Amino acid sequence: MSVPTSTPELLRASVEQFYARHMQLLDDGDAEAWAETFTEDGLFALPGRPEPTRGRAALAEGARRAHTERLASHETHRHWHGMLDIRPQDDGSVHVRCYALVVATPRGGEPRLHRSCVCRDVLVPAGSQWQVRSRRVTRDGF
Amino acid sequence: MSVPTSTPELLRASVEQFYARHMQLLDDGDAEAWAETFTEDGLFALPGRPEPTRGRAALAEGARRAHTERLASHETHRHWHGMLDIRPQDDGSVHVRCYALVVATPRGGEPRLHRSCVCRDVLVPAGSQWQVRSRRVTRDGF
Amino acid sequence: MSVPTSTPELLRASVEQFYARHMQLLDDGDAEAWAETFTEDGLFALPGRPEPTRGRAALAEGARRAHTERLASHETHRHWHGMLDIRPQDDGSVHVRCYALVVATPRGGEPRLHRSCVCRDVLVPAGSQWQVRSRRVTRDGF
Numbered sequence: 352m353s354v355p356t357s358t359p360e361l362l363r364a365s366v367e368q369f370y371a372r373h374m375q376l377l378d379d380g381d382a383e384a385w386a387e388t389f390t391e392d393g394l395f396a397l398p399g400r401p402e403p404t405r406g407r408a409a410l411a412e413g414a415r416r417a418h419t420e421r422l423a424s425h426e427t428h429r430h431w432h433g434m435l436d437i438r439p440q441d442d443g444s445v446h447v448r449c450y451a452l453v454v455a456t457p458r459g460g461e462p463r464l465h466r467s468c469v470c471r472d473v474l475v476p477a478g479s480q481w482q483v484r485s486r487r488v489t490r491d492g493f
Numbered sequence: 494m495s496v497p498t499s500t501p502e503l504l505r506a507s508v509e510q511f512y513a514r515h516m517q518l519l520d521d522g523d524a525e526a527w528a529e530t531f532t533e534d535g536l537f538a539l540p541g542r543p544e545p546t547r548g549r550a551a552l553a554e555g556a557r558r559a560h561t562e563r564l565a566s567h568e569t570h571r572h573w574h575g576m577l578d579i580r581p582q583d584d585g586s587v588h589v590r591c592y593a594l595v596v597a598t599p600r601g602g603e604p605r606l607h608r609s610c611v612c613r614d615v616l617v618p619a620g621s622q623w624q625v626r627s628r629r630v631t632r633d634g635f
Numbered sequence: 636m637s638v639p640t641s642t643p644e645l646l647r648a649s650v651e652q653f654y655a656r657h658m659q660l661l662d663d664g665d666a667e668a669w670a671e672t673f674t675e676d677g678l679f680a681l682p683g684r685p686e687p688t689r690g691r692a693a694l695a696e697g698a699r700r701a702h703t704e705r706l707a708s709h710e711t712h713r714h715w716h717g718m719l720d721i722r723p724q725d726d727g728s729v730h731v732r733c734y735a736l737v738v739a740t741p742r743g744g745e746p747r748l749h750r751s752c753v754c755r756d757v758l759v760p761a762g763s764q765w766q767v768r769s770r771r772v773t774r775d776g777f
């Protein structure tokens with residue numbers, strides 16, 4: 352499909368499909384493919400970090416390191432996005448403010464809520480896909 | 494966009510966008526703006542209350558009080574809606590039966606599931622928006 | 636509506652509506668109606684079972700037994716699907732890979748995360764509805 356800002360229903364469907372694949376790549380440890388769902392100079396700002404992460408190489412490296420740590424701790428993480436407030440902008444970008452949960456499950460144990468966050472993304476079209484130009488995350492309780 | 498009951502995909506997209514904004518207003522403590530997402534005489538029935546709340550003034554007052562309590566207890570609440578069974582009615586209203594979670598995070602602590610509920614809403618069109626005419630919530634375990 | 640693979644937005648809306656009703660039937664203990672959301676020979680493979688469940692009679696019987704056990708233990712279960720990666724196939728079927736949570740609430744208690752899973756479904760059209768031809772579930776931590 353071509354870039355999906357033509358109608359609100361196509362916009363929402365394409366953004367939700369984008370996040371589903373995006374988060375599954377992250378949780379599956381496919382760090383390079385995940386980094387390519389950002390723009391070349393994509394920015395990711397997490398709470399408690401002195402500087403945001405910038406650019407696909409740094410994004411992939413961070414995702415790879417986090418996945419290695421989860422493997423070492425025998426814990427599975429699942430990122431859930433929800434309550435997506437999606438607002439198309441005049442410049443063709445889309446602003447999304449949504450909630451995010453991280454569900455963590457230790458080997459042999461029951462799942463628990465690891466994080467509750469608010470995520471503010473700027474998405475931009477790239478061919479028939481979306482890419483994240485910037486993501487700013489705030490963590491509840493932090 | 495105009496009132497979105499013309500197709501199932503526009504209906505779902507508009508209802509999901511409505512709930513995203515509706516819940517973010519509530520969780521952010523914007524009680525007046527949240528109350529305006531109900532009809533003037535909107536009804537909200539919660540379990541364990543002798544009477545449902547009726548009308549925007551009472552709805553806003555309840556939301557404001559709940560938010561003040563959360564600030565005092567240094568706890569953040571996030572309302573998640575999911576599994577939306579959306580059924581358009583002949584009179585132009587829409588019946589929604591969905592699940593709702595409340596995720597609570599204390600300052601400095603980890604998030605927990607505070608409530609698991611089932612929410613039955615009647616939504617009605619108001620210009621290009623939806624409004625809640627009635628909401629009846631049942632709480633799991635209650 | 637007729638079978639909804641014509642556009643990505645109708646596809647997503649119809650799949651989400653299908654899952655909402657499908658999971659609410661299961662959690663409400665309507666085992667026969669739930670089994671009818673599978674094809675006649677529908678397959679359901681859960682981790683830790685030696686064989687998958689096959690066919691509506693066996694599916695209904697399993698759902699009925701699980702619901703009876705939950706009633707006996709005074710616990711409510713809610714199945715949440717999220718992060719739906721939806722991929723239409725050339726043969727008219729649809730592949731869905733998504734996350735699934737089971738939220739369990741004991742009578743008089745607070746909810747907890749009971750399961751975090753990944754669910755891979757093959758959906759096929761049946762008139763204006765979807766049906767599950769096969770479901771393969773993996774459980775985090777297992």
